[in-house]
Amino acid sequence: MFKEDKLNEIKKERQRWEEETLPKFKNRDAKFVTVSSKPIKPLYTPEDIENLDYQEDLSFPAEYPYTRGVQGNMYRGRLWTMRQFAGFGTAKQTNERYKYLLKHGQTGLSVAFDMPTIMGYDSDHPRSVGEVGRCGVAIDSLADMEVLFDGIPLEKVTTSMTINAPAAILWCMYIATAEKQGVPSTQIGGTIQNDILKEYIAQKSWIFPPKPSMRLITDIFKYACEHVPRWNTVSISGYHIREAGSTAAQELAFTLADGFAYVEAGMNAGLDVDQFAPRLSFFFNAHIDFFEEIAKYRAARRIWARKMKEKYGAKDPRSLLMRFHTQTAGCSLTAQQPENNIVRTAFEALSAVLGGTQSLHTNSMDEVLALPSEKAVRIALRTQQLIAHETGVPNTIDPLAGSYFVEALTDELEREAEEYFRRVDELGGVLEAIDQGFFQYEIADAAYRYQKEIEENERIIVGVNDFVIEEPLEVELLKIDPETEREQARHLKELRENRDNEKVQKLLAEMQEAAKGEDNLIPYILEAVKAYATEGEIIGAFKEVFGEYKEQPIF
Amino acid sequence: MSKERKIRVLVAKPGLDGHDRGAKVVARALRDAGMEVVYTGLHQTPEQVVEAAIQEDVDVLGLSILSGAHMTLFPRVKELLEENNAGDILLIGGGIIPEEDMEELKEKGYAQALFTPGIPTDEIVEWIRNAMESKTSSA
Known part of the structure; x- marks a missing residue:
């Protein structure tokens, strides 16, 4: 981007500045590294981006390689979707929370399921x-799903569901609920997380071994092409990888490596890449290191576009677009002085917007202590509305492009990711690398290093290892009534008494037979769900055929 | 001291949640502090946890729970330890546990110490060493 003689002049001047001017100023006692322990230079200049080619590396929004954004006019066209992740107790309680959030200006729903459902x-x-009902809503059958979306028009609202190993079942319940509302599956929109690879790597909510898990995923790809074309069939997630302790570069690299593994799985299952790739979506963390995060999102878009085009031969421009959801970093929040979490979350949300996210969840200040209270959720949503309507940030597209620092960081993250792709390939691919604990060790090492840095005071966490005060906790916490569990058990008992049990058993047996062969399993699951087979019954039937995954516990 | 056997700790993840960052960091820190550490891995039932604690002949059992099921899992593990004549194993833990619940768990003896987010791992090491010392001297 610069003329060679100009660059030489800058280089000379920079060297002079470093020798003559800079030494006159004393550094304070601190390490100048990112939250990922990446060293940062005192100053970035044109030298740091001397190889940057505007057309090739940045180009224009909605044009290859999409570094500057996936929509032509970004937030001037439509703001990001404000999508707060919520769910607790029974379907009825969560339904009330959804109606509260929609009334307060939220524009999409996002379902948190409890651990038994997951x-x-x-x-x-x-x-x-x-x-x-402890850390999400309890859903056992279609009957619960009907209550969860009661009075919410599924042809208008899009819904994201954080569900992985049993994703196919919950998705079928959603399709059946919409049908009951009179909305055909071709009209509903939303996302299922459905990213089993990052479960083995980081979030650890697996059920079946990798092979049948990947089959369920490709069955979803195929079914969606034909019957649910507006659905994002997978949300390839870095969020949990980061929460488990990875660096920004690891989050970027491992997530994209998972993404490529799904692309390969879809192609190996006989699909054309352009048939399913446009429905792949992503989910990233917004951690506290402002510029590193912005660079991460920009690098992610560019890498995805390049690989999809060059390596996988995608032709449909929509296959090249990385659309992503972002959530602020739960792991950056502190139990100490929880009100400070509002501020942390605001900075993180701002980085996601500057990085061009398509939707955003802002954490509530009290989430490090319990499920969020209504007031805390409202402040979190207001944080997004403030960014959208008061800061002026959405007025222009990718405003940090051209910053010597941000462009240099974007390049560096891309290089680091490429290096990880190479190592994963050497190990024989993502599944092999999981099997060998590669990702798990990489993440555990980074998490431990980070903890050490805090304990040795190399890293200051406000309110935790500095600026500490002794104060009684004054935030009001949401309590889950133990009655929830008994109520759900009662519902289940009634359900099992009132449904056509013979039909349920017959459908489950047919589904099991299909699982042994190669048929697409989604129509079988859908039929079982519609007959009010419970999630546990369906999973149980599959476990008999597929077996269960066992991890090698490492630390 | 050098002749004494190392302090043996089982770090366990009972319940269904998969958040193992804290458990793994603590396990490493205890190992680095010279203790023998065994990690159960995820999704353990209270029965599996107690069986492992007895089999591994540990002095300390640390539970990590981030799913909100602590009020069920701590009492259950304690009960099983006592049923199996292993009530002398120090039972400690950590995770997302509200203040009120922590007090109740400690008061009722379901946990001897609880460590919440933000606590340095050194504090856990020190607590275990002190507790082991007072246990040996009183025995």
């Missing part, structure tokens, strides 16, 4: 004791 156990299973 792990495929019904609420009355012995493994569910003490967990029902």
Whole structure:
């Protein structure tokens, strides 16, 4: 981007500045590194981006390689979707929270399920004791799903569901609920997370071994092409990788590596890349290191576009677009002085907007202590509205492009990601690398290093290892009534008494037979769901065919 | 001291949640502090946890729970320890546990110490060493 003689002049001047001017100023006692422990220089100049080619590396919004954004006019056209992740207790309680959020200006729904739902156990299973409705909503059957979306028009609202191993079942419940509202599956829109690879790597909510898990995912790809074309069939997630302790570069690299693994799985299942790639979406973390995060989003778009075009031969421009959701970093929040979390979240949300996110969840200040209270959720949503309507940030597209620092960081993250792709390839691909604990060790090492830095006071966390005060906690916490568990168990008992059990057993048996062969499993699951087979029954039937995944515990 | 056997700790993840960052960081810190550490891995039932604690002959059992099921899992593990004549194993833990619940768990003896987010791992090491010392001297 610069003329060679100009660059030489700048280089000379920079060297002179470093020798003559800079030494006159004393540094304070601190390490100048990112939250990922990446060293940062005191100053960035044109030298740091001397190889940057505007057309090739940045180009224009909505044009290859999409570094500057996926929409032509970005937030001047439509603001990002403000999508707060919510769910607790029973379907009825969560339904009320959704209506509250929609009334306060939220524009999309995002369902948090409780641990038994995530792990495929019904609420009355012995493994569910003490967990029902605790960190999400308890959903056992289509009957609960109908209550969850009661009075919410599914042809208008889009819904994201954070569900992975049992994603196909919850998705079928959603499709069936919409149908009951009179909305055909071709008209509904939303996302299922459905990203099992990052479960093995970081979030650890797996059920089946990798092979049948990947089959369920490709079955979803195929079914969606034809019947649910507006659905994002997978949300390839870096969020949990980061929360587990990874660096920004690892989050970027591991997430994209997972993404490519899904592309390869879809192609190996006989699909054309352009048939399913436009429905792949992503989910990133917005951590506290402002510029590193912005660079991460920009690098992610560019890498995805380049690989999809060059390596996988995608021709449809929509296959090249990386659309992503962002959530602010839960792991950056502190239990100490929780009000400070409002400020942390605001900075993180701003980085996501500057990085061009398509939707955003802002954490509530009290989430490090319990499920968020209504007031805390409202402040979190207001934080997004403030960015959207008061800061002026959405007025222009990718405003930090051309910053010597941000462009240099973007390049550096891309290089680091490429290096990780190379190492994963050497190990034989993502599944092999998981099997060998590669990602798991990389993340555990980074998490431990970070903790050490805090304990050795190399890194200051306000209110934790500096600026500490002794104060009684004054935030009001949301409590889950233990009655929830008994209520869910009662619902289940009634359900099992009132449905056509013979039909349920027949459908489950047919589904199991199909699981042994190669048929697409989604129509079978959908039929079982419509007959009010419970999630636990469906998962149980699959476990008999697929088996269960066992991890090698490492630390 | 050098002749004494190392302090043995089982770090366990009972319940269904998969948040193992804290458990792994603590496990490493205890190992670095010279203790023998065993990690159960995820999704353990209270029965599996107690069985492992007895089999590994540990002095300390640390539970990490971030799913909100702490009021069920701590009492259950304590109960099983006592049923199996292993009530002398120090039971400690951490995770997302509201203040009120922590007090109740400690008061009722379901946990001897609880460590919440932001606490340096050194503090856990020190607590374990002190507790082991007072246990040996009183025995």
